[in-house]
Amino acid sequence: MxxxxxxxxxxxxxxxxxxxxxxxxxxxxxxxxxxxxxxFQDELFSPFGDARACEGSERALPAVIAPGGVALPDDASDVHHVTRKGRAEVSFLSSRIPDYLHRTGILPPGAPLFDRKHGDHYALGDGEPELPVGLCGSPLRGPAWYYTNATVSVLVERSTLAPDRFPSPARAVVTYPLP
Missing domain, CATH: 1.20.5 (Single alpha-helices involved in coiled-coils or other helix-helix interfaces)
Incomplete structure:
Protein backbone atom coordinates (compact mmCIF):
# COMPACT_ATOMS: atom_id res chain seq x y z
CA MET A 1 0.00 0.00 0.00
CA PHE A 40 4.11 45.45 -36.93
CA GLN A 41 0.59 46.44 -35.85
CA ASP A 42 0.20 49.15 -38.51
CA GLU A 43 1.29 46.82 -41.29
CA LEU A 44 -0.91 43.98 -40.02
CA PHE A 45 -4.13 45.88 -39.39
CA SER A 46 -4.08 49.05 -41.54
CA PRO A 47 -5.29 49.04 -45.14
CA PHE A 48 -2.36 48.56 -47.53
CA GLY A 49 0.03 48.37 -44.52
CA ASP A 50 -0.16 52.17 -44.30
CA ALA A 51 -0.88 53.56 -40.83
CA ARG A 52 -2.17 56.75 -42.47
CA ALA A 53 -4.91 54.91 -44.40
CA CYS A 54 -8.34 54.77 -42.79
CA GLU A 55 -10.53 51.69 -42.84
CA GLY A 56 -12.51 51.42 -46.08
CA SER A 57 -9.90 53.10 -48.28
CA GLU A 58 -10.02 51.77 -51.82
CA ARG A 59 -6.52 52.79 -52.95
CA ALA A 60 -3.11 53.33 -51.43
CA LEU A 61 -1.52 56.77 -51.56
CA PRO A 62 2.20 57.30 -52.20
CA ALA A 63 4.64 57.99 -49.36
CA VAL A 64 4.63 61.69 -50.33
CA ILE A 65 1.02 62.79 -50.52
CA ALA A 66 0.65 65.59 -53.06
CA PRO A 67 -2.94 66.77 -53.61
CA GLY A 68 -3.15 68.46 -56.99
CA GLY A 69 0.60 67.89 -57.43
CA VAL A 70 1.60 69.91 -54.33
CA ALA A 71 3.18 68.00 -51.43
CA LEU A 72 1.81 68.44 -47.93
CA PRO A 73 3.84 70.86 -45.75
CA ASP A 74 7.15 69.52 -44.43
CA ASP A 75 5.89 69.72 -40.85
CA ALA A 76 2.64 67.83 -41.56
CA SER A 77 1.85 65.42 -38.74
CA ASP A 78 -1.07 63.24 -37.65
CA VAL A 79 -1.71 62.50 -41.34
CA HIS A 80 -4.69 60.28 -42.19
CA HIS A 81 -6.46 59.60 -45.47
CA VAL A 82 -9.41 57.83 -46.97
CA THR A 83 -9.75 57.07 -50.67
CA ARG A 84 -13.06 56.22 -52.32
CA LYS A 85 -14.88 56.75 -55.60
CA GLY A 86 -11.78 58.23 -57.27
CA ARG A 87 -11.22 60.90 -54.61
CA ALA A 88 -8.94 61.25 -51.60
CA GLU A 89 -9.51 63.11 -48.35
CA VAL A 90 -6.40 63.82 -46.34
CA SER A 91 -6.33 65.23 -42.81
CA PHE A 92 -3.16 66.66 -41.25
CA LEU A 93 -1.79 69.13 -38.72
CA SER A 94 0.64 71.86 -39.79
CA SER A 95 1.82 75.30 -38.76
CA ARG A 96 2.53 76.10 -42.44
CA ILE A 97 -1.02 76.24 -43.79
CA PRO A 98 -0.69 79.73 -45.36
CA ASP A 99 2.38 78.61 -47.34
CA TYR A 100 0.56 75.45 -48.40
CA LEU A 101 -2.43 77.47 -49.65
CA HIS A 102 -0.10 79.68 -51.73
CA ARG A 103 1.80 76.68 -53.14
CA THR A 104 -1.46 75.02 -54.26
CA GLY A 105 -2.50 78.23 -56.02
CA ILE A 106 -5.72 78.36 -54.02
CA LEU A 107 -4.59 81.62 -52.44
CA PRO A 108 -2.75 84.03 -54.78
CA PRO A 109 0.40 85.79 -53.50
CA GLY A 110 -0.45 88.80 -51.36
CA ALA A 111 -4.11 87.81 -50.91
CA PRO A 112 -5.34 87.92 -47.32
CA LEU A 113 -5.98 84.54 -45.70
CA PHE A 114 -9.67 85.17 -45.20
CA ASP A 115 -10.52 86.90 -48.48
CA ARG A 116 -14.03 85.93 -49.63
CA LYS A 117 -12.83 85.96 -53.26
CA HIS A 118 -10.84 82.80 -52.53
CA GLY A 119 -12.66 81.17 -49.61
CA ASP A 120 -15.57 81.43 -47.23
CA HIS A 121 -16.81 80.59 -43.76
CA TYR A 122 -17.62 76.96 -43.20
CA ALA A 123 -20.71 76.16 -41.12
CA LEU A 124 -18.98 74.83 -38.03
CA GLY A 125 -19.37 76.49 -34.62
CA ASP A 126 -16.56 77.28 -32.16
CA GLY A 127 -15.07 74.05 -30.85
CA GLU A 128 -17.55 71.95 -32.80
CA PRO A 129 -15.77 68.91 -34.28
CA GLU A 130 -16.15 67.54 -37.78
CA LEU A 131 -14.51 64.58 -39.44
CA PRO A 132 -15.67 63.66 -42.96
CA VAL A 133 -17.32 60.26 -43.22
CA GLY A 134 -14.72 57.49 -43.41
CA LEU A 135 -11.80 59.68 -42.39
CA CYS A 136 -10.08 58.59 -39.18
CA GLY A 137 -7.90 60.49 -36.74
CA SER A 138 -8.57 63.72 -34.87
CA PRO A 139 -11.44 65.87 -36.09
CA LEU A 140 -11.16 69.41 -37.39
CA ARG A 141 -12.69 71.91 -34.95
CA GLY A 142 -14.60 75.07 -35.75
CA PRO A 143 -14.53 77.80 -36.63
CA ALA A 144 -13.31 76.83 -40.07
CA TRP A 145 -12.62 78.38 -43.46
CA TYR A 146 -13.15 76.67 -46.81
CA TYR A 147 -10.93 77.19 -49.89
CA THR A 148 -11.29 75.63 -53.32
CA ASN A 149 -9.93 75.74 -56.84
CA ALA A 150 -10.61 73.61 -59.91
CA THR A 151 -9.20 70.41 -58.40
CA VAL A 152 -8.44 70.82 -54.69
CA SER A 153 -10.55 71.94 -51.75
CA VAL A 154 -9.10 72.70 -48.33
CA LEU A 155 -11.00 73.05 -45.08
CA VAL A 156 -8.90 74.66 -42.31
CA GLU A 157 -9.41 75.40 -38.63
CA ARG A 158 -9.38 79.07 -37.69
CA SER A 159 -8.25 80.45 -34.37
CA THR A 160 -10.99 80.99 -31.81
CA LEU A 161 -8.96 83.80 -30.20
CA ALA A 162 -7.84 85.64 -33.34
CA PRO A 163 -10.35 85.06 -36.17
CA ASP A 164 -7.93 86.42 -38.79
CA ARG A 165 -5.39 83.65 -38.06
CA PHE A 166 -4.97 79.90 -38.02
CA PRO A 167 -4.03 78.15 -34.79
CA SER A 168 -0.51 76.75 -34.77
CA PRO A 169 -0.63 73.99 -35.74
CA ALA A 170 -3.96 73.95 -37.53
CA ARG A 171 -5.80 70.90 -38.79
CA ALA A 172 -6.65 70.87 -42.47
CA VAL A 173 -8.68 68.45 -44.57
CA VAL A 174 -7.77 68.41 -48.26
CA THR A 175 -10.05 66.77 -50.83
CA TYR A 176 -8.89 66.07 -54.38
CA PRO A 177 -9.44 63.68 -57.31
CA LEU A 178 -7.05 60.76 -57.69
CA PRO A 179 -5.22 60.45 -61.01
Missing part, protein backbone atom coordinates in the same frame (compact mmCIF):
# COMPACT_ATOMS: atom_id res chain seq x y z
CA UNK A 2 2.73 2.41 0.90
CA UNK A 3 4.38 1.90 -2.50
CA UNK A 4 1.14 2.70 -4.31
CA UNK A 5 0.63 5.96 -2.43
CA UNK A 6 4.21 7.00 -3.12
CA UNK A 7 3.83 6.23 -6.83
CA UNK A 8 0.65 8.35 -7.01
CA UNK A 9 2.37 11.24 -5.24
CA UNK A 10 5.33 11.05 -7.64
CA UNK A 11 3.00 11.04 -10.65
CA UNK A 12 1.04 13.99 -9.26
CA UNK A 13 4.26 15.89 -8.55
CA UNK A 14 5.53 15.20 -12.08
CA UNK A 15 2.27 16.36 -13.68
CA UNK A 16 2.33 19.59 -11.62
CA UNK A 17 5.94 20.18 -12.70
CA UNK A 18 4.93 19.49 -16.29
CA UNK A 19 2.06 21.99 -16.05
CA UNK A 20 4.38 24.61 -14.55
CA UNK A 21 6.89 24.07 -17.34
CA UNK A 22 4.15 24.35 -19.94
CA UNK A 23 2.86 27.58 -18.37
CA UNK A 24 6.38 29.06 -18.31
CA UNK A 25 6.96 28.04 -21.96
CA UNK A 26 3.66 29.64 -23.03
CA UNK A 27 4.53 32.83 -21.14
CA UNK A 28 8.04 32.93 -22.61
CA UNK A 29 6.64 32.54 -26.15
CA UNK A 30 3.75 34.99 -25.64
CA UNK A 31 5.93 37.97 -24.81
CA UNK A 32 8.00 37.96 -28.05
CA UNK A 33 4.97 37.16 -30.24
CA UNK A 34 3.00 39.99 -28.59
CA UNK A 35 5.97 42.32 -29.12
CA UNK A 36 6.16 41.41 -32.81
CA UNK A 37 2.43 41.97 -33.28
CA UNK A 38 2.76 45.37 -31.54
CA UNK A 39 5.81 46.26 -33.64
Missing amino acids: DGTVLDEERRGSRSRRGLRRLAIAVLVLTVPVGGLVRL
Whole structure:
Protein backbone atom coordinates (compact mmCIF):
# COMPACT_ATOMS: atom_id res chain seq x y z
CA MET A 1 0.00 0.00 0.00
CA ASP A 2 2.73 2.41 0.90
CA GLY A 3 4.38 1.90 -2.50
CA THR A 4 1.14 2.70 -4.31
CA VAL A 5 0.63 5.96 -2.43
CA LEU A 6 4.21 7.00 -3.12
CA ASP A 7 3.83 6.23 -6.83
CA GLU A 8 0.65 8.35 -7.01
CA GLU A 9 2.37 11.24 -5.24
CA ARG A 10 5.33 11.05 -7.64
CA ARG A 11 3.00 11.04 -10.65
CA GLY A 12 1.04 13.99 -9.26
CA SER A 13 4.26 15.89 -8.55
CA ARG A 14 5.53 15.20 -12.08
CA SER A 15 2.27 16.36 -13.68
CA ARG A 16 2.33 19.59 -11.62
CA ARG A 17 5.94 20.18 -12.70
CA GLY A 18 4.93 19.49 -16.29
CA LEU A 19 2.06 21.99 -16.05
CA ARG A 20 4.38 24.61 -14.55
CA ARG A 21 6.89 24.07 -17.34
CA LEU A 22 4.15 24.35 -19.94
CA ALA A 23 2.86 27.58 -18.37
CA ILE A 24 6.38 29.06 -18.31
CA ALA A 25 6.96 28.04 -21.96
CA VAL A 26 3.66 29.64 -23.03
CA LEU A 27 4.53 32.83 -21.14
CA VAL A 28 8.04 32.93 -22.61
CA LEU A 29 6.64 32.54 -26.15
CA THR A 30 3.75 34.99 -25.64
CA VAL A 31 5.93 37.97 -24.81
CA PRO A 32 8.00 37.96 -28.05
CA VAL A 33 4.97 37.16 -30.24
CA GLY A 34 3.00 39.99 -28.59
CA GLY A 35 5.97 42.32 -29.12
CA LEU A 36 6.16 41.41 -32.81
CA VAL A 37 2.43 41.97 -33.28
CA ARG A 38 2.76 45.37 -31.54
CA LEU A 39 5.81 46.26 -33.64
CA PHE A 40 4.11 45.45 -36.93
CA GLN A 41 0.59 46.44 -35.85
CA ASP A 42 0.20 49.15 -38.51
CA GLU A 43 1.29 46.82 -41.29
CA LEU A 44 -0.91 43.98 -40.02
CA PHE A 45 -4.13 45.88 -39.39
CA SER A 46 -4.08 49.05 -41.54
CA PRO A 47 -5.29 49.04 -45.14
CA PHE A 48 -2.36 48.56 -47.53
CA GLY A 49 0.03 48.37 -44.52
CA ASP A 50 -0.16 52.17 -44.30
CA ALA A 51 -0.88 53.56 -40.83
CA ARG A 52 -2.17 56.75 -42.47
CA ALA A 53 -4.91 54.91 -44.40
CA CYS A 54 -8.34 54.77 -42.79
CA GLU A 55 -10.53 51.69 -42.84
CA GLY A 56 -12.51 51.42 -46.08
CA SER A 57 -9.90 53.10 -48.28
CA GLU A 58 -10.02 51.77 -51.82
CA ARG A 59 -6.52 52.79 -52.95
CA ALA A 60 -3.11 53.33 -51.43
CA LEU A 61 -1.52 56.77 -51.56
CA PRO A 62 2.20 57.30 -52.20
CA ALA A 63 4.64 57.99 -49.36
CA VAL A 64 4.63 61.69 -50.33
CA ILE A 65 1.02 62.79 -50.52
CA ALA A 66 0.65 65.59 -53.06
CA PRO A 67 -2.94 66.77 -53.61
CA GLY A 68 -3.15 68.46 -56.99
CA GLY A 69 0.60 67.89 -57.43
CA VAL A 70 1.60 69.91 -54.33
CA ALA A 71 3.18 68.00 -51.43
CA LEU A 72 1.81 68.44 -47.93
CA PRO A 73 3.84 70.86 -45.75
CA ASP A 74 7.15 69.52 -44.43
CA ASP A 75 5.89 69.72 -40.85
CA ALA A 76 2.64 67.83 -41.56
CA SER A 77 1.85 65.42 -38.74
CA ASP A 78 -1.07 63.24 -37.65
CA VAL A 79 -1.71 62.50 -41.34
CA HIS A 80 -4.69 60.28 -42.19
CA HIS A 81 -6.46 59.60 -45.47
CA VAL A 82 -9.41 57.83 -46.97
CA THR A 83 -9.75 57.07 -50.67
CA ARG A 84 -13.06 56.22 -52.32
CA LYS A 85 -14.88 56.75 -55.60
CA GLY A 86 -11.78 58.23 -57.27
CA ARG A 87 -11.22 60.90 -54.61
CA ALA A 88 -8.94 61.25 -51.60
CA GLU A 89 -9.51 63.11 -48.35
CA VAL A 90 -6.40 63.82 -46.34
CA SER A 91 -6.33 65.23 -42.81
CA PHE A 92 -3.16 66.66 -41.25
CA LEU A 93 -1.79 69.13 -38.72
CA SER A 94 0.64 71.86 -39.79
CA SER A 95 1.82 75.30 -38.76
CA ARG A 96 2.53 76.10 -42.44
CA ILE A 97 -1.02 76.24 -43.79
CA PRO A 98 -0.69 79.73 -45.36
CA ASP A 99 2.38 78.61 -47.34
CA TYR A 100 0.56 75.45 -48.40
CA LEU A 101 -2.43 77.47 -49.65
CA HIS A 102 -0.10 79.68 -51.73
CA ARG A 103 1.80 76.68 -53.14
CA THR A 104 -1.46 75.02 -54.26
CA GLY A 105 -2.50 78.23 -56.02
CA ILE A 106 -5.72 78.36 -54.02
CA LEU A 107 -4.59 81.62 -52.44
CA PRO A 108 -2.75 84.03 -54.78
CA PRO A 109 0.40 85.79 -53.50
CA GLY A 110 -0.45 88.80 -51.36
CA ALA A 111 -4.11 87.81 -50.91
CA PRO A 112 -5.34 87.92 -47.32
CA LEU A 113 -5.98 84.54 -45.70
CA PHE A 114 -9.67 85.17 -45.20
CA ASP A 115 -10.52 86.90 -48.48
CA ARG A 116 -14.03 85.93 -49.63
CA LYS A 117 -12.83 85.96 -53.26
CA HIS A 118 -10.84 82.80 -52.53
CA GLY A 119 -12.66 81.17 -49.61
CA ASP A 120 -15.57 81.43 -47.23
CA HIS A 121 -16.81 80.59 -43.76
CA TYR A 122 -17.62 76.96 -43.20
CA ALA A 123 -20.71 76.16 -41.12
CA LEU A 124 -18.98 74.83 -38.03
CA GLY A 125 -19.37 76.49 -34.62
CA ASP A 126 -16.56 77.28 -32.16
CA GLY A 127 -15.07 74.05 -30.85
CA GLU A 128 -17.55 71.95 -32.80
CA PRO A 129 -15.77 68.91 -34.28
CA GLU A 130 -16.15 67.54 -37.78
CA LEU A 131 -14.51 64.58 -39.44
CA PRO A 132 -15.67 63.66 -42.96
CA VAL A 133 -17.32 60.26 -43.22
CA GLY A 134 -14.72 57.49 -43.41
CA LEU A 135 -11.80 59.68 -42.39
CA CYS A 136 -10.08 58.59 -39.18
CA GLY A 137 -7.90 60.49 -36.74
CA SER A 138 -8.57 63.72 -34.87
CA PRO A 139 -11.44 65.87 -36.09
CA LEU A 140 -11.16 69.41 -37.39
CA ARG A 141 -12.69 71.91 -34.95
CA GLY A 142 -14.60 75.07 -35.75
CA PRO A 143 -14.53 77.80 -36.63
CA ALA A 144 -13.31 76.83 -40.07
CA TRP A 145 -12.62 78.38 -43.46
CA TYR A 146 -13.15 76.67 -46.81
CA TYR A 147 -10.93 77.19 -49.89
CA THR A 148 -11.29 75.63 -53.32
CA ASN A 149 -9.93 75.74 -56.84
CA ALA A 150 -10.61 73.61 -59.91
CA THR A 151 -9.20 70.41 -58.40
CA VAL A 152 -8.44 70.82 -54.69
CA SER A 153 -10.55 71.94 -51.75
CA VAL A 154 -9.10 72.70 -48.33
CA LEU A 155 -11.00 73.05 -45.08
CA VAL A 156 -8.90 74.66 -42.31
CA GLU A 157 -9.41 75.40 -38.63
CA ARG A 158 -9.38 79.07 -37.69
CA SER A 159 -8.25 80.45 -34.37
CA THR A 160 -10.99 80.99 -31.81
CA LEU A 161 -8.96 83.80 -30.20
CA ALA A 162 -7.84 85.64 -33.34
CA PRO A 163 -10.35 85.06 -36.17
CA ASP A 164 -7.93 86.42 -38.79
CA ARG A 165 -5.39 83.65 -38.06
CA PHE A 166 -4.97 79.90 -38.02
CA PRO A 167 -4.03 78.15 -34.79
CA SER A 168 -0.51 76.75 -34.77
CA PRO A 169 -0.63 73.99 -35.74
CA ALA A 170 -3.96 73.95 -37.53
CA ARG A 171 -5.80 70.90 -38.79
CA ALA A 172 -6.65 70.87 -42.47
CA VAL A 173 -8.68 68.45 -44.57
CA VAL A 174 -7.77 68.41 -48.26
CA THR A 175 -10.05 66.77 -50.83
CA TYR A 176 -8.89 66.07 -54.38
CA PRO A 177 -9.44 63.68 -57.31
CA LEU A 178 -7.05 60.76 -57.69
CA PRO A 179 -5.22 60.45 -61.01
